Amino acid sequence: MEYGVLINDSFHYDVRGAFLFCISKEDNIDIYFLNNINDELIIDIKPSVRAFEYDRIKFKAIPQSLYFLAEYPLDILNEGLKFDFNILNKQITESRYEEIIKLRPKKFITNQEYIMDFSAQGHIIKLFDEFPEIDKEQIKYINEEYIENSSFDNYIDTSVKINVTGNEKEIDLHIENICTNHAKMKSVEILNFQINYFLKELDDALINGLEKLTVCHGIGKGVLKSKIHEILLASNDVKSFKNEYHHKFGFGSTEIFLK
Numbered sequence: 001m002e003y004g005v006l007i008n009d010s011f012h013y014d015v016r017g018a019f020l021f022c023i024s025k026e027d028n029i030d031i032y033f034l035n036n037i038n039d040e041l042i043i044d045i046k047p048s049v050r051a052f053e054y055d056r057i058k059f060k061a062i063p064q065s066l067y068f069l070a071e072y073p074l075d076i077l078n079e080g081l082k083f084d085f086n087i088l089n090k091q092i093t094e095s096r097y098e099e100i101i102k103l104r105p106k107k108f109i110t111n112q113e114y115i116m117d118f119s120a121q122g123h124i125i126k127l128f129d130e131f132p133e134i135d136k137e138q139i140k141y142i143n144e145e146y147i148e149n150s151s152f153d154n155y156i157d158t159s160v161k162i163n164v165t166g167n168e169k170e171i172d173l174h175i176e177n178i179c180t181n182h183a184k185m186k187s188v189e190i191l192n193f194q195i196n197y198f199l200k201e202l203d204d205a206l207i208n209g210l211e212k213l214t215v216c217h218g219i220g221k222g223v224l225k226s227k228i229h230e231i232l233l234a235s236n237d238v239k240s241f242k243n244e245y246h247h248k249f250g251f252g253s254t255e256i257f258l259k
Contacts, residue, residue, distance in 0.1 A: 003055070003057045011065060018033070022125065030068070034065070036064060044057075046083070047081070049080050079207075105207070171198070175190050195224070195231075199231070206258060212258065213258065214253055
């Protein structure tokens with residue numbers, strides 16, 4: 001089946017907004033997108049796992065319409081399946097919606113609900129109620145576009161050893177420890193690189209079922225620590241976290257306890 005194909009142009013759903021339907025189908029997962037607002041949307045989705053990027057899915061989504069996006073084998077959840085959304089609204093030309101949706105294997109299997117519209121088990125993920133009006137100049141801290149002419153992975157210092165003991169992991173986000181080519185990077189580029197590196201390690205810890213992640217962010221002006229704490233507060237996968245004295249990193253680290 002083609003990707004991004006219209007399934008139903010008059011799909012009835014009681015809740016307004018944009019949704020991702022993840023439907024269990026034997027050993028596979030079917031992914032659908034529902035545009036349940038009154039505006040036409042331009043959809044650009046980049047599906048990927050840890051070691052591979054799938055073809056981008058691009059299409060126009062008319063109002064109150066359901067689209068089939070893709071089918072994946074169920075065991076791909078163990079590889080960190082995620083969807084990088086970039087959505088434009090034809091009626092709000094100065095704005096866009098960006099979001100990264102990650103499917104966690106444990107939660108997907110154990111927390112499914114019966115979705116009557118599909119007569120199957122699965123998950124419903126709401127992207128937004130109304131299309132958000134965002135300043136197009138706003139800097140999104142997980143935006144990787146600050147790193148020009150090279151991918152994030154090309155900058156990572158693969159020689160750096162991350163300390164993993166049992167169900168715990170320690171990572172040091174000081175730029176000289178994680179980036180091989182940081183001498184000419186601006187401060188905003190360094191900050192975004194560190195945050196992206198942290199997101200990647202957090203995702204890896206969750207996929208591998210770790211219980212604790214200790215992140216050394218340093219003290220400085222506290223910008224990196226604040227950004228990391230914002231991410232943790234917004235995450236449903238974090239049980240708790242604390243910024244107290246650590247025997248190895250002092251007060252420049254945060255201990256994160258994962259669900």
